[in-house]
Amino acid sequence: MVKFKENGKKILLAHGSGGRLTHELIKDFVKRFQNPILAKLDDSAVLKVEGRLAFTTDSYVVDPIYFPGGDIGKLAVNGTINDLSMVGARPLYLSASAIIEEGFPIGDLERIVDSMERAARLAKVEIVAGDTKVVEKGGVDKIFINTSGIGVVESGVDISSGNGRVGDRIILSGTIGDHGIAILSARERFDFQTEVKSDSQPLNGIVLEILKVSKKIHVLRDPTRGGLATALNEIAQQSGVGIEIEEEKIPVKEGVRGVCEMLGFDPLYIANEGKLVAFVPEKDSMKVLNAMRKNRCGKNAQIIGSVVKGHKGKVVVRTGVGGERILDMLSGEQLPRIC
Amino acid sequence: MCLAIPAKIIKIEGNLAQVDMAGVKREADIRMVKDAKVGEYVLIHAGFAIEKMVKKDAEETLKLFREME
Amino acid sequence: MKLIDEFRDGRIAERIVSKIEEFGSSKVNLMEVCGTHTMVIFKYGLKGMLPENINLLSGPGCPVCVTTQEDIDKVIGLVKEEGVIITTFGDMLRVPGTDSSLEQEKGNGADIRIVYSPVEALRTARENRDKRVIFLAVGFETTSPLIAASLLDARRDKVKNFFIFCTHKLIPPAMEALLMSKEVKIDGFICPGHVSVAIGSEAYRFIVKKYGVPCVIGGFEPLDVLQSIFMLLKQIKEKEAEVEIEYFRAVRPEGNKIAQKLISEVFEVTDVEWRGLGVIPQSGLKLRARFSNFDAEREFQPKVGKARRNRECICGEVLRGVKKPVDCTLYARICTPEKPYGPCMVSSEGTCAAYYKYGGL
Numbered sequence: 001m002v003k004f005k006e007n008g009k010k011i012l013l014a015h016g017s018g019g020r021l022t023h024e025l026i027k028d029f030v031k032r033f034q035n036p037i038l039a040k041l042d043d044s045a046v047l048k049v050e051g052r053l054a055f056t057t058d059s060y061v062v063d064p065i066y067f068p069g070g071d072i073g074k075l076a077v078n079g080t081i082n083d084l085s086m087v088g089a090r091p092l093y094l095s096a097s098a099i100i101e102e103g104f105p106i107g108d109l110e111r112i113v114d115s116m117e118r119a120a121r122l123a124k125v126e127i128v129a130g131d132t133k134v135v136e137k138g139g140v141d142k143i144f145i146n147t148s149g150i151g152v153v154e155s156g157v158d159i160s161s162g163n164g165r166v167g168d169r170i171i172l173s174g175t176i177g178d179h180g181i182a183i184l185s186a187r188e189r190f191d192f193q194t195e196v197k198s199d200s201q202p203l204n205g206i207v208l209e210i211l212k213v214s215k216k217i218h219v220l221r222d223p224t225r226g227g228l229a230t231a232l233n234e235i236a237q238q239s240g241v242g243i244e245i246e247e248e249k250i251p252v253k254e255g256v257r258g259v260c261e262m263l264g265f266d267p268l269y270i271a272n273e274g275k276l277v278a279f280v281p282e283k284d285s286m287k288v289l290n291a292m293r294k295n296r297c298g299k300n301a302q303i304i305g306s307v308v309k310g311h312k313g314k315v316v317v318r319t320g321v322g323g324e325r326i327l328d329m330l331s332g333e334q335l336p337r338i339c
Numbered sequence: 340m341c342l343a344i345p346a347k348i349i350k351i352e353g354n355l356a357q358v359d360m361a362g363v364k365r366e367a368d369i370r371m372v373k374d375a376k377v378g379e380y381v382l383i384h385a386g387f388a389i390e391k392m393v394k395k396d397a398e399e400t401l402k403l404f405r406e407m408e
Numbered sequence: 409m410k411l412i413d414e415f416r417d418g419r420i421a422e423r424i425v426s427k428i429e430e431f432g433s434s435k436v437n438l439m440e441v442c443g444t445h446t447m448v449i450f451k452y453g454l455k456g457m458l459p460e461n462i463n464l465l466s467g468p469g470c471p472v473c474v475t476t477q478e479d480i481d482k483v484i485g486l487v488k489e490e491g492v493i494i495t496t497f498g499d500m501l502r503v504p505g506t507d508s509s510l511e512q513e514k515g516n517g518a519d520i521r522i523v524y525s526p527v528e529a530l531r532t533a534r535e536n537r538d539k540r541v542i543f544l545a546v547g548f549e550t551t552s553p554l555i556a557a558s559l560l561d562a563r564r565d566k567v568k569n570f571f572i573f574c575t576h577k578l579i580p581p582a583m584e585a586l587l588m589s590k591e592v593k594i595d596g597f598i599c600p601g602h603v604s605v606a607i608g609s610e611a612y613r614f615i616v617k618k619y620g621v622p623c624v625i626g627g628f629e630p631l632d633v634l635q636s637i638f639m640l641l642k643q644i645k646e647k648e649a650e651v652e653i654e655y656f657r658a659v660r661p662e663g664n665k666i667a668q669k670l671i672s673e674v675f676e677v678t679d680v681e682w683r684g685l686g687v688i689p690q691s692g693l694k695l696r697a698r699f700s701n702f703d704a705e706r707e708f709q710p711k712v713g714k715a716r717r718n719r720e721c722i723c724g725e726v727l728r729g730v731k732k733p734v735d736c737t738l739y740a741r742i743c744t745p746e747k748p749y750g751p752c753m754v755s756s757e758g759t760c761a762a763y764y765k766y767g768g769l
Contacts, residue, residue, distance in 0.1 A: 093528075133405045134396060189521075189528070191366065191386075191528070192363050193364040193365065194363045206708050254361045254362050255361065255362045255363055257361055258360045258362055259363050261344045261360070261361075261409070262344055262365075262383070263524065264342050275435075315630060318453075319451070320416050320418060321416050321457075321630040321631070322453075323452050323453025323455075324453040324454070325450060326765070326766055332746065335501060336497070336498045338384070338385050338497045338547055339341055339443050339447075339470065339471060339472070339497060339499055341548070341550040341551065343602050343605075344412070345410065348591070353769075358685065360409075361409045361410075366699050370557060371553065371557075371664055376608055376695075380411060382602070384551070384554070385524060385526065386525025386526070386527045386548055386554070387553075387554045389550065389553075389605050389664065389667065390656050390658050392411060396656055397657040397679060400415075400656065400657050401420075403635075404417075404423075405423075
């Protein structure tokens with residue numbers, strides 16, 4: 001494993017000033033990421049890409065930076081890969097830039113960069129451009145990471161949140177609430193012990209499988225902040241359609257349910273980082289479901305509902321006990337309550 | 340008011356117990372359920388056990404529901 | 409999940425509902441006193457499953473909703489004291505006072521920490537001896553024994569920097585106040601299951617004796633609520649008025665004696681004002697003299713101006729079951745969960761919040 005050359009054990013302002021320390025830091029990043037484009041150390045990566053480009057960017061400021069199942073680096077890489085995948089693009093190249101707080105331990109930086117390299121390698125995506133800045137203590141909270149990414153969308157693929165159509169089946173790729181609860185459990189003052197891990201993973205593989213069996217995928221969405229409820233509401237509004245889902249069909253891990261019951265949280269509003277919903281015309285739905293289940297990211301995939309005529313822009317849940325309610329978007333944070 | 344969830348006692352140390360709720364564990368103050376034993380279920384509200392939940396009574400409740408003919 | 413999932417079975421629900429339908433179509437007003445019951449009714453869509461003649465009224469058992477604006481303003485005043493840490497249950501964070509809320513003050517840099525348990529609040533005091541830690545003690549008889557226990561521990565361990573701002577209230581007097589006001593005809597009460605764990609079913613005996621209104625103590629799973637409704641309808645049909653325990657897997661007639669003892673050791677009963685209901689005699693708790701050193705009001709003497717109430721907010725009438733959220737001119741147009749004007753919209757189990765989130769069908 002490549003070890004960072006150290007000048008003391010912590011990141012100093014000098015690491016960001018452009019001089020020798022910066023240069024050494026960059027060289028070590030490059031060795032870690034090991035791809036010929038980055039190694040050229042040019043001001044820009046020159047890439048040859050054919051077809052329609054998808055382009056996305058996201059910043060990651062998660063606290064704590066380490067949590068069961070991952071860290072901020074893994075999150076940053078998978079998150080951008082997934083944003084590209086959700087428009088049906090094949091992710092190709094990522095950039096990664098970090099803003100680091102003075103005094104941040106180099107050992108931690110090493111660990112996070114390793115994690116990003118591993119995540120990129122697993123997803124077969126290359127990190128071809130990067131940047132680091134160092135700011136004074138308090139300027140950022142430990143480390144903030146931005147990743148941007150480009151991918152290619154094959155011709156004929158038209159996937160968008162506005163494409164939901166009456167009759168579409170809604171397929172969820174797996175259990176919800178894992179990531180949000182894992183983050184919560186890693187916070188210092190969380191007095192519960194739980195085995196829940198973040199589900200952060202790249203979804204480009206499973207999306208490729210879905211696209212192989214159906215050319216008619218209407219919508220793909222990864223329900224991150226705000227959870228499944230918020231994602232479904234956004235799609236309902238953007239597509240101008242009504243959605244109905246069955247609560248019983250939605251897979252939730254026991255450990256996630258346990259924490260939610262204790263604190264009064266609803267898993268439908270908790271963030272996920274390795275799941276997707278697909279809106280698929282009825283006649284392709286079984287094919288897509290089976291393709292998802294064959295993939296390691298979709299073992300617990302379920303058809304959870306459909307797009308219906310009526311109550312446009314709204315999501316209705318059929319509850320386990322037989323009644324119905326409106327599923328609203330998340331408003332404000334979910335807070336532990338006594339009532 | 341009030342959110343209280345049944346959890347199983349897995350260890351007791353004086354007035355504190357380790358309880359397990361579907362794999363989620365935490366400490367709970369059991370001073371309000373003095374004769375609680377390991378293996379029994381208690382209702383947990385804001386970090387305290389407020390009462391025992393007797394499995395037999397739960398089963399009887401369900402039986403009553405089911406007998407609604 | 410043990411002891412929970414079985415009580416959410418749809419087939420059993422169907423059966424209970426069809427038994428409920430057998431009672432015919434005369435209108436009945438049933439009040440679920442407890443905010444958590446309101447939440448369950450909405451979350452599981454129970455209203456839609458019941459026949460239309462059954463009118464469910466939401467009562468004042470939402471501790472956040474009945475906290476007076478003056479009390480919120482006093483708490484905001486405490487937030488502004490030097491060297492103070494406020495600890496609170498999450499429920500209280502967004503309740504609007506006259507000029508601000510805890511959430512806003514937190515955004516302005518105040519040290520306000522959400523806790524799951526009063527144990528955490530006491531721990532915060534132990535770990536921050538140079539600060540004065542105030543715990544917002546809100547809740548009914550389910551929660552007040554816990555705060556009593558924490559204060560006993562604080563006294564035993566000589567923790568001198570721990571205080572509570574006490575707004576604890578009692579349920580049975582509020583139920584009586586509603587009946588005495590005669591504003592709404594209440595044909596039966598679904599009594600709060602976990603409050604009753606502490607106080608027992610005998611605490612409601614005076615309601616059936618004096619007012620002849622049936623009481624059923626219900627649990628918090630959807631089947632519990634449906635079964636409680638069935639039991640009330642049966643009593644009404646048979647022209648009975650009794651206190652029945654649906655939730656007998658947790659509630660005993662005598663309640664939990666240790667919990668009752670904890671409350672009476674630390675607190676005494678006093679007259680308090682309920683938002684929307686006015687002053688109800690002997691309906692709240694205050695610290696006994698020998699625990700007065702833990703009283704945040706005594707320590708800090710928060711002064712507040714006259715609370716300016718929003719005239720269009722009808723939370724009071726909603727809390728008494730007299731009006732529904734849709735009758736309020738502010739509801740959903742101006743008053744929303746993001747920007748609540750009244751406490752009924754803030755609390756996740758406040759009637760207006762429940763209607764807004766779940767009831768739009």
